[in-house]
Amino acid sequence: MAAKIVRAAIVGASTLLGKELANELNASASTVWDLKLLDAALPDVGLATGQITSAGDEAILIQTIEPGAFDGMDVVFFAGDAATTLKHWKEAKAAGAAIVDATAALEAEAVVRCPVIQTSGAGSARIVIPSHPAATMLALVLTRLRTKWQNARAIATVMEPASQHGSAGLDEMHQQTVALLSFQSVPKDIYDTQVAFNLSATLGPESKVDLQAISTRVRSDLRAIAGREVTDALAMQLLQAPVFNGYTASVFVELDSEAFFGELETALEGGIVSIATSDDPQPSNLSATEQGQLLISIRPETEGVRGFWLWMAVDNLKLSAQITIACANELVAA
Numbered sequence: 369m370a371a372k373i374v375r376a377a378i379v380g381a382s383t384l385l386g387k388e389l390a391n392e393l394n395a396s397a398s399t400v401w402d403l404k405l406l407d408a409a410l411p412d413v414g415l416a417t418g419q420i421t422s423a424g425d426e427a428i429l430i431q432t433i434e435p436g437a438f439d440g441m442d443v444v445f446f447a448g449d450a451a452t453t454l455k456h457w458k459e460a461k462a463a464g465a466a467i468v469d470a471t472a473a474l475e476a477e478a479v480v481r482c483p484v485i486q487t488s489g490a491g492s493a494r495i496v497i498p499s500h501p502a503a504t505m506l507a508l509v510l511t512r513l514r515t516k517w518q519n520a521r522a523i524a525t526v527m528e529p530a531s532q533h534g535s536a537g538l539d540e541m542h543q544q545t546v547a548l549l550s551f552q553s554v555p556k557d558i559y560d561t562q563v564a565f566n567l568s569a570t571l572g573p574e575s576k577v578d579l580q581a582i583s584t585r586v587r588s589d590l591r592a593i594a595g596r597e598v599t600d601a602l603a604m605q606l607l608q609a610p611v612f613n614g615y616t617a618s619v620f621v622e623l624d625s626e627a628f629f630g631e632l633e634t635a636l637e638g639g640i641v642s643i644a645t646s647d648d649p650q651p652s653n654l655s656a657t658e659q660g661q662l663l664i665s666i667r668p669e670t671e672g673v674r675g676f677w678l679w680m681a682v683d684n685l686k687l688s689a690q691i692t693i694a695c696a697n698e699l700v701a702a
Contacts (some may be wrong), residue, residue, distance in 0.1 A: 372398070372399050372400065372700075373399075373400045373401075373402055374399055374400070374401055374402065374442045374443060374696075374700055375402045375404075375440055375441050375442045375443075376393070376401050376402065376403055376404070376441060376442060376443040376444065376445065376696070377403070377404040377405075377406055377437065377438060377441050377443075377444045377445065377460075377465075378390060378393075378403065378404070378405050378406065378445045378447055379406045379407070379408070379433065379444060379445065379446045379447065379448055379452060379453070379456060379460075380406075380407060380408075380445075380446065380447040380448020380449070380452060380471075381405035381406060381407055381430045381447070382407050382430055383447055383448050383534055383535065384531055384534055384535060384538070384685055385447045385470060385534075385685055385688055385689065385692075386405075386445075386447040386448065388685045388686060388688070388689040389445055389447055389470075389689045389692060389693070390403060390405065391689075392686075392689045392690065392693055393693060396693070399697070399700070404431070404437070404441070405429065405430040405431065406430065406431055406432070406433050406437060407430050407431075407432060407433070407448065408432070408433055408448060408452040408455070408456075433456060437459070438456075438459055438460045438463035438465055439463050440463075441460070441463060441464075441465040442465060442466065442700060443465055443466050443467075443468060443696045443699060443700065444457075444460040444463075444465045444466070444467050444468070445468050445470065445692065445696065446467065446468070446469045446470060446471050446473070446474075447470045447471065447692075448471065449471060449534075450471045450472070450473035451473075452471075453469055453471045453473040453474060454473050454474075457469070457473075457474055457477075457495075461494070461495070466494050466495070466496075466696070466699035466700070467494065467495040467496070468496055468497075468498065468692055468695050468696050468699070469495065469496070469497050469498075470497075470498055470688065470692050472497050472500075472585065474495055474497065475497065477495050478493070478495040478496055478497045479493045479495075479496055479497070479592070480496070480497045480498075480499055480588075480589050480592035480593060481493075481496045481497070481498060481499065481593070481691075481695045481698065482498070482499035482503075482504050482507065482589075482593040482691055482694075483691070483694040483695060483697070483698055484504070484508070484639060484640060484690075484691065484694060485499075485504070485507050485508065485511060485593050485594060486593055489698055489701070489702060491702075492702075493699075494699065496695045496698070496699065497589075498688065498691040498692040498694075498695045499589045499590075499592070499593050499691060500582075500585055500586050500589045501532075501615060501682065501684045501687045501688050501691070502526050502528075502582075502586045502606075502615055502617075502684075503585075503586045503587075503589035503590040503593065504589075504593070504687060504691055505615060505617065505662050505680060505682050505687070506522075506524060506526075506586070506590055506602060506604070506617070506619075507590055507593050507594040507598065508639075508640070508641055508662055509522070509619065509621075509636065509641075509664070509678065509680070510522060510594060510598045510601060510602060511594050511598060512635050512636050512641075513621060513623070513632075513635060513636070514597075514598060514601070515635070516631070516635045517623040517624050517625060517627070517635075518624065519601075519623075519624035520601065520621055520622065520623050520624060521601045521602070521603075521621070521622045522601065522602050522603070522619050522620065522621045522622070523602075523603045523604075523619070523620045524602060524603070524604045524605070524617050524618070524619040524620075525604075525605050525607060525617065525618045525619075526586070526604060526605070526606050526607070526615065526616075526617045527567075527607050527608075527609035527611070527615065527616045527617065527653075528579065528582065528606055528607065528608050528609055528615070529609060529611050529612060529613050529614050529615060529653065529684055530563070530611065530612050530613070531612055531613040531614075531684060531685055532615075532684055533558065533576075533577050536557075536558050536576075537558055537559075537577065538612055538613075540555055540556075540557060540558040540559060540563075541563055541564055541610070541612060542612075543555050544562060544563065544564035545564040545565070548562075548564055548565060556572060556574075557576075558575070558576050558577060559571050559572060559575050559576075559577055559608070560572025560573065560574040560575040560576075561575065563608055563610055564610055565610055566610055567607055567608070567609060567610060568607065568608040569605070569607055569608075571608060577608070579606050579607075579608060582606060583604065583605075583606040586604065586606070587599060587602075587604065590602070609653075611653050613653060613657060613683065613684065613685065614652075614653025614654070614656050614657060614681055614682065614683055614684060615653070615680075615681065615682050615684045615687075616651070616652065616653050616679070616680065616681045617678075617679075617680045617681075618677070618678075618679055618680075619677070619678040619679075619680060620675060620676070620677055620678075621675070621676050621677075621678060622674055622675050623674045623675070623676075624674070625674065626674055627674065627676075628668075629666060629668060629676075632666055632676055633666060636664060636666075640660065640661050640662055640687075640690070641661070641662045641664060642659075642661040642662065642663050642664070643664050643665070643666065644663055644664065644665040650665055650679070651663035651664060651665050651679055651680060651681035652681050653681055655681065656681040656682050656683050657683050658683060658686060659682075659683060659686070660683070660686050660687075660690060661682070662680060662681075662682045662687070663680065663681045663682065664678055664679070664680050665678070665679045666678055667679070
């Protein structure tokens with residue numbers, strides 16, 4: 369059968385997530401995505417109508433958002449900044465497009481979705497927010513554990529990567545790294561503190577990154593996709609890690625009965641979750657890059673006790689793109 373053709377626009381196509389989305393959509397086997405790449409503002413406006421980027425093996429033009437830009441679109445992805453989403457979402461809605469808001473700016477208008485966890489569809493919703501990647505990774509683990517061990521609980525320390533804050537976050541961490549190695553003062557426009565070679569639970573008072581707000585969103589999204597009981601079974605701390613890409617998390621899980629490694633492995637394995645064996649590279653932000661899998665290693669405190677350590681890693685941009693596209697597929701199917 370011929371693949372279904374869906375017309376879609378990506379707003380924020382020059383962002384890290386926008387580029388990842390374009391690559392994933394162009395690699396789709398089940399759907400042919402007729403893509404239009406958009407950005408709110410482009411350099412050298414007046415000298416050119418857009419800029420060229422790549423999506424897979426194809427070169428695509430990124431255009432500025434003009435009146436009528438969303439006409440005929442089945443789906444509009446918002447993958448840039450919240451301000452751009454708030455400025456243009458009503459235009460996309462008026463054009464009849466379903467909206468997938470990866471910026472989470474439309475919280476009051478949308479439902480949070482994670483199709484790899486939620487088995488029921490999006491119903492009549494036409495605006496959805498893909499779940500935060502940290503919420504997705506935690507939900508995958510907790511929902512599967514609590515299917516077998518109803519009262520399982522977890523304590524998680526989640527490490528936030530610079531790429532979660534876009535090119536600006538990546539650039540400042542790179543600039544700080546270079547400056548420190550050159551014995552120079554470090555730029556602090558984004559984080560208002562040194563994040564290179566440093567693990568931080570709080571950032572500077574003028575930081576453009578709010579770890580507490582991110583933590584609140586992770587818990588809120590977890591509640592939306594996995595339920596209050598699962599969320600109440602988790603204690604979580606979010607740290608800014610000195611890494612460029614990839615979420616990692618150290619999670620201690622306490623079960624309500626004795627269990628062995630094999631039982632835990634069976635409960636967690638499957639879908640986008642991959643359990644590392646002794647012969648596999650151990651999970652890290654590097655080994656998870658471009659894998660499209662949540663990598664997990666398991667270590668018991670001692671054999672046969674109720675507590676286990678999980679070390680998890682996932683490519684945050686790839687996971688976000690996967691969940692975003694899964695949300696779009698739900699809307700298209702509806």
